[in-house]
Amino acid sequence: MTQYGFYFDSTRCTGCRTCEMACKDYNDLPVTYAYRRVYDYEGGDWTTGDDGTATTTAFAYHVSAACNHCAMPACVAKCPQGALEKDPDTGLVLHDDEKCIGCSTCVKSCPYEVPVVDIELMKSRKCDGCASRLAEDKRPICVEACPLRALEFGDIEELRAAHPDAVDGIAPLASPDETQPSIAILPCPAAKEPGDTTGVVANPKEVANTSEASE
Numbered sequence: 208m209t210q211y212g213f214y215f216d217s218t219r220c221t222g223c224r225t226c227e228m229a230c231k232d233y234n235d236l237p238v239t240y241a242y243r244r245v246y247d248y249e250g251g252d253w254t255t256g257d258d259g260t261a262t263t264t265a266f267a268y269h270v271s272a273a274c275n276h277c278a279m280p281a282c283v284a285k286c287p288q289g290a291l292e293k294d295p296d297t298g299l300v301l302h303d304d305e306k307c308i309g310c311s312t313c314v315k316s317c318p319y320e321v322p323v324v325d326i327e328l329m330k331s332r333k334c335d336g337c338a339s340r341l342a343e344d345k346r347p348i349c350v351e352a353c354p355l356r357a358l359e360f361g362d363i364e365e366l367r368a369a370h371p372d373a374v375d376g377i378a379p380l381a382s383p384d385e386t387q388p389s390i391a392i393l394p395c396p397a398a399k400e401p402g403d404t405t406g407v408v409a410n411p412k413e414v415a416n417t418s419e420a421s422e
């Protein structure tokens with residue numbers, strides 16, 4: 208089985224949100240949630256030496272993230288309705304509206320806080336890898352939209368081979384150990400490892416998907 212996934216180059220990303228907005232527009236999402244979100248991760252400090260010179264460990268970088276279409280997806284394992292399944296041809300984790308009862312189990316089980324329940328629809332929602340575009344031999348709209356070409360999509364093993372310095376985890380994303388995400392991330396020099404406690408997400412309200420009604 209081919210396993211599709213995303214490559215993200217954090218050395219290129221400027222945090223412009225074009226990927227997120229293109230996805231929201233394409234999927235006609237409400238203001239309350241997004242399938243792709245851009246985290247601003249920042250931290251560090253200033254110290255002043257005896258001679259009055261200042262040194263800093265300050266850092267800041269952006270992480271654009273969507274569903275990781277994990278090899279061991281907790282959302283699929285935990286859904287009591289079998290409403291989430293891995294596509295046997297692409298490895299994408301797809302959602303079945305007919306089966307979904309909006310119980311939020313997937314929301315709680317995903318370590319990346321990816322799915323969100325739309326209260327108006329009472330269905331969970333998340334990135335499907337732009338499956339309908341892939342069927343037309345098009346790239347996902349987020350990949351297409353990024354002006355810095357910081358996103359790629361394809362066979363994750365081919366992406367990892369093409370980008371040998373890429374890793375499968377970066378702060379503030381969760382550790383890859385639990386679900387084996389299908390992602391390859393090129394860390395920028397400032398990047399920290401998952402579990403890092405030296406920084407904070409500087410835009411917590413922006414990246415918090417809220418289960419509110421769609422508009």
Ligand code: SF4
Nearest residue numbers: 274275277280282317
């Ligand atoms: S990132 Fe979360 S929602 Fe996406 S496949 Fe992995 S566990 Fe499921």
Ligand code: SF4
Nearest residue numbers: 230273334337347349
């Ligand atoms: S692949 Fe499509 S649905 Fe997923 S984040 Fe990108 S644009 Fe959104």
Ligand code: SF4
Nearest residue numbers: 220221223224226353
């Ligand atoms: S569009 Fe590209 S550069 Fe802009 S936030 Fe998204 S991944 Fe980063």
